[in-house]
Amino acid sequence: MKNISPAAVYLKDYTPSDYLIDTVDLEFELGETSTRVKSKLTVRENPASLSSAKKLILNGENVLLKTILLNGKELTKTDFKIQENKLIISAVPAKFELEIHTLIKPQENTSLTGLYQSNGNFCTQCEAHGFSHITYFLDRPDMMACYTTTIIADKEKYPILLSNGNLVASGSLGKDKHWVKWEDPFKKPCYLFALVAGDLERVQDEFITQSGRRVDLHIYVEKGNKHKCEHAMQAVKKAMKWDEDTFGREYDLDIYMIVAVSDFNMGAMENKGLNIFNTKYILASPETATDDDFLHVESVIAHEYCHNWSGNRVTCRDWFQLSLKEGLTIFRDQTFTEDTMSAAVARIHAVNDLRNSQFGEDAGPLAHPVRPESYVEINNFYTATVYNKGAEVIRMIQTLIGKEIFRQGLDLYFSRHDGQAVTIEDFVKAMEESSGISLEQFRLWYSQAGTPVLDIKDEYDPHHKTYYLTIRQSCPATPGQNEKLPFHLPFKIGLLNGSGEEMFETVLQVKKQVEKFKFDNISSFPIPSLLRSFSAPVKLHFSYSDEQLQFLMQHDTDLFNRWEAGTKYWVRVILDLVNDFQVKKKLQLPLGLINVFSALLQQAELDKWLLAEMLTLPSERYLAEQMTIIDVDAIHAVREFVITELANQLKQDFIETYKKNHSLNTYQFNLQEVGRRQLKNRCLDYLVHLDDFTLHEQLALSQFAVALKNNMTDTLSAIKYLTYVDSPLQGKILTQFYAAWKHDPLVVDKWLSLQAISKSPDTLDKVKLLTQHEAFDIKNPNKVYALIGAFARHNPVRFHSAKGEGYLFLTDIVLELNALNPQIAARMVTPLTDWKRYDIHRQGLMQRSLEMILKTKSLSRDVHELVSKSLQ
Numbered sequence: 001m002k003n004i005s006p007a008a009v010y011l012k013d014y015t016p017s018d019y020l021i022d023t024v025d026l027e028f029e030l031g032e033t034s035t036r037v038k039s040k041l042t043v044r045e046n047p048a049s050l051s052s053a054k055k056l057i058l059n060g061e062n063v064l065l066k067t068i069l070l071n072g073k074e075l076t077k078t079d080f081k082i083q084e085n086k087l088i089i090s091a092v093p094a095k096f097e098l099e100i101h102t103l104i105k106p107q108e109n110t111s112l113t114g115l116y117q118s119n120g121n122f123c124t125q126c127e128a129h130g131f132s133h134i135t136y137f138l139d140r141p142d143m144m145a146c147y148t149t150t151i152i153a154d155k156e157k158y159p160i161l162l163s164n165g166n167l168v169a170s171g172s173l174g175k176d177k178h179w180v181k182w183e184d185p186f187k188k189p190c191y192l193f194a195l196v197a198g199d200l201e202r203v204q205d206e207f208i209t210q211s212g213r214r215v216d217l218h219i220y221v222e223k224g225n226k227h228k229c230e231h232a233m234q235a236v237k238k239a240m241k242w243d244e245d246t247f248g249r250e251y252d253l254d255i256y257m258i259v260a261v262s263d264f265n266m267g268a269m270e271n272k273g274l275n276i277f278n279t280k281y282i283l284a285s286p287e288t289a290t291d292d293d294f295l296h297v298e299s300v301i302a303h304e305y306c307h308n309w310s311g312n313r314v315t316c317r318d319w320f321q322l323s324l325k326e327g328l329t330i331f332r333d334q335t336f337t338e339d340t341m342s343a344a345v346a347r348i349h350a351v352n353d354l355r356n357s358q359f360g361e362d363a364g365p366l367a368h369p370v371r372p373e374s375y376v377e378i379n380n381f382y383t384a385t386v387y388n389k390g391a392e393v394i395r396m397i398q399t400l401i402g403k404e405i406f407r408q409g410l411d412l413y414f415s416r417h418d419g420q421a422v423t424i425e426d427f428v429k430a431m432e433e434s435s436g437i438s439l440e441q442f443r444l445w446y447s448q449a450g451t452p453v454l455d456i457k458d459e460y461d462p463h464h465k466t467y468y469l470t471i472r473q474s475c476p477a478t479p480g481q482n483e484k485l486p487f488h489l490p491f492k493i494g495l496l497n498g499s500g501e502e503m504f505e506t507v508l509q510v511k512k513q514v515e516k517f518k519f520d521n522i523s524s525f526p527i528p529s530l531l532r533s534f535s536a537p538v539k540l541h542f543s544y545s546d547e548q549l550q551f552l553m554q555h556d557t558d559l560f561n562r563w564e565a566g567t568k569y570w571v572r573v574i575l576d577l578v579n580d581f582q583v584k585k586k587l588q589l590p591l592g593l594i595n596v597f598s599a600l601l602q603q604a605e606l607d608k609w610l611l612a613e614m615l616t617l618p619s620e621r622y623l624a625e626q627m628t629i630i631d632v633d634a635i636h637a638v639r640e641f642v643i644t645e646l647a648n649q650l651k652q653d654f655i656e657t658y659k660k661n662h663s664l665n666t667y668q669f670n671l672q673e674v675g676r677r678q679l680k681n682r683c684l685d686y687l688v689h690l691d692d693f694t695l696h697e698q699l700a701l702s703q704f705a706v707a708l709k710n711n712m713t714d715t716l717s718a719i720k721y722l723t724y725v726d727s728p729l730q731g732k733i734l735t736q737f738y739a740a741w742k743h744d745p746l747v748v749d750k751w752l753s754l755q756a757i758s759k760s761p762d763t764l765d766k767v768k769l770l771t772q773h774e775a776f777d778i779k780n781p782n783k784v785y786a787l788i789g790a791f792a793r794h795n796p797v798r799f800h801s802a803k804g805e806g807y808l809f810l811t812d813i814v815l816e817l818n819a820l821n822p823q824i825a826a827r828m829v830t831p832l833t834d835w836k837r838y839d840i841h842r843q844g845l846m847q848r849s850l851e852m853i854l855k856t857k858s859l860s861r862d863v864h865e866l867v868s869k870s871l872q
């Protein structure tokens with residue numbers, strides 16, 4: 001048996017469409033087994049088309065064609081053909097009206113692409129190609145049209161009927177049905193189309209824009225969730241105000257709607273005027289959501305809201321330009337979080353995300369540039385590279401040309417391209433024009449994959465009071481790109497003197513492979529604070545001494561770099577111990593480390609949230625990223641050893657800090673309260689590593705008992721580590737937790753994850769059992785992420801157990817998902833794809849799993865592309 005490889009699409013093959021669609025008039029009749037869709041299109045020849053023999057080729061997948069009418073006349077079987085998900089109509093006039101009647105089955109749609117049902121409600125997901133799962137259409141983002149949508153449905157079952165734009169008419173139809181008509185005055189690509197029908201509850205508010213227009217704000221949720229929308233509503237208003245103040249962007253429709261659904265492949269979707277969200281990013285209340293959840297709700301809402309300009313008003317010409325909207329919008333939502341919470345912590349989180357997910361991608365078989373050159377399945381390119389590295393590229397432009405000029409460039413981009421589908425090149429040109437700075441070489445960030453490495457050396461000439469910095473850049477080979485040209489990057493640097501005073505700060509423009517920078521009038525050999533605020537997404541090598549790192553941890557005025565110095569120091573300590581562990585040497589903490597840590601705990605002037613981040617050791621994933629051959633067992637053992645040793649030696653300090661910051665006040669989400677909770681829970685993380693049952697009972701168990709019904713941040717922190725290791729309390733606590741929360745799907749997700757990340761040797765067996773539990777449903781992406789995703793991605797020591805059972809388990813899950821939901825199957829397969837990073841034995845086992853998947857009959861394009869690329 002042989003699988004035929006699905007064909008790739010190339011950026012270089014882009015051509016304008018032969019035809020344009022100006023208006024789309026849709027009618028949906030929602031039924032209990034199938035849905036009837038009528039689509040009336042006004043079509044004309046595209047004057048920009050390059051082809052001499054024009055053809056009308058519409059895309060459609062899993063749609064049953066009933067009738068086609070051209071200018072009111074029904075076409076016969078000889079007038080058109082259907083071939084490989086394409087409807088080809090041979091002879092069409094230069095201008096015409098096309099009416100297509102199709103039948104679809106949303107109730108059977110488990111891929112959650114197109115129109116489907118979630119908990120009995122209808123909803124859509126059209127990005128990237130979901131619209132062609134609804135009707136035949138020119139499904140490409142540069143096909144921008146004005147839409148009207150009529151929805152007909154059962155009155156009782158679906159009292160709420162929503163689509164993009166403004167509601168213009170509604171009425172009853174017979175005894176049982178009703179209908180509504182929505183009209184969207186803005187031109188949009190079909191990936192921004194949305195429809196929702198269901199029995200939902202509404203929370204409402206309003207926002208007055210900077211020009212004084214009133215906008216109705218509606219959040220729709222499933223019944224019983226209304227009380228969990230307050231935070232989301234506040235976040236919407238905060239984001240709207242922030243985008244006006246920061247970027248001058250005002251909302252354009254009279255109504256802004258959000259619907260939260262339980263079954264959703266992504267986090268959220270920015271459909272024009274009708275955002276659809278995963279419940280995870282809307283519902284938040286103190287008793288069910290953690291500080292992190294509250295934070296994510298805000299940033300995802302800001303992200304989708306910001307898309308109204310960066311994505312909707314100005315969209316992408318083709319999917320290779322995805323980062324045009326995603327990189328820019330991630331940058332905008334990150335800036336929102338920096339402006340509204342702790343700026344340093346927000347930057348730390350963003351950099352952690354990048355390093356934990358994107359650096360690995362850049363170093364593996366699936367490495368691709370921010371603007372890929374080709375793809376088989378575009379859904380596989382909603383990656384950390386396109387999103388997070390894309391955002392870093394935008395941030396670098398801002399650093400290079402300055403904040404004010406960047407804002408002018410953005411204004412120019414929006415005004416010049418409003419209502420258009422454009423390219424990354426158009427964006428860069430607007431930035432060049434407003435700044436007068438050439439970004440010619442800078443464009444390589446969009447076309448070259450791989451994480452650049454900077455090797456830095458310094459020297460000091462006391463005689464001339466001159467300091468020199470030599471920066472050498474390189475970039476490792478990535479698939480299809482062996483040779484790389486040097487990047488243009490902003491390198492922010494500060495120089496500190498021995499008493500911690502800042503002597504100098506500047507942004508260097510690095511452009512050459514090797515460059516030497518000279519600093520005059522430097523009175524003593526400075527301690528350099530390099531790549532401040534992570535001014536470029538690179539790996540940095542500089543031989544700091546332990547003392548220099550400790551000094552920067554205490555004194556750097558750039559708070560991000562203060563944390564970064566700590567990270568460098570912990571990585572060094574842990575990797576040295578990993579070497580000792582591998583040669584079976586007795587582990588011992590280096591001298592002085594306890595003092596460093598204890599000094600940190602005393603840094604009273606730092607904000608508590610930042611301090612909590614500084615007390616956190618690098619993740620096992622980030623540590624793994626630093627090793628040529630990843631040794632999951634050694635990393636885990638050493639990291640646990642360091643935590644336990646620190647807990648032993650600083651027990652009193654941790655207890656004191658814990659008690660000082662523990663409070664039984666009502667939960668509030670603000671900078672001070674989050675900081676306090678984060679700090680004390682970080683102390684608790686250390687303390688529960690002690691083999692001291694009385695202490696656990698006193699601290700963790702009492703925190704758990706008190707918080708269980710009113711503070712999820714404290715509940716989870718208290719039980720995370722008691723379930724993490726093989727504690728005798730595990731079973732009892734998990735049972736209690738489930739009994740208290742089994743009615744709440746998002747909390748049940750946390751319960752599943754807790755068990756999936758447990759380091760107990762029998763975790764895999766428990767995870768297997770949980771797949772049969774009433775709480776798990778393989779058709780729901782959130783459940784799959786919570787259980788399977790958490791196990792394969794966040795429990796390396798158990799997933800990569802040397803027997804390979806973890807790999808076989810994941811293989812079975814991927815194959816089951818492949819038939820149900822290819823997008824989620826593809827996301828689940830990724831932990832296997834970087835198999836070359838492990839030892840020979842594990843490599844063999846992982847490779848065998850990948851080959852097994854590749855041999856499977858009817859493998860989806862999504863999974864096929866990732867697996868075959870990783871085996872190359």
Ligand SMILES: [Zn+2]
Pocket residue numbers: 303307325326329
């Ligand atoms: Zn987005």
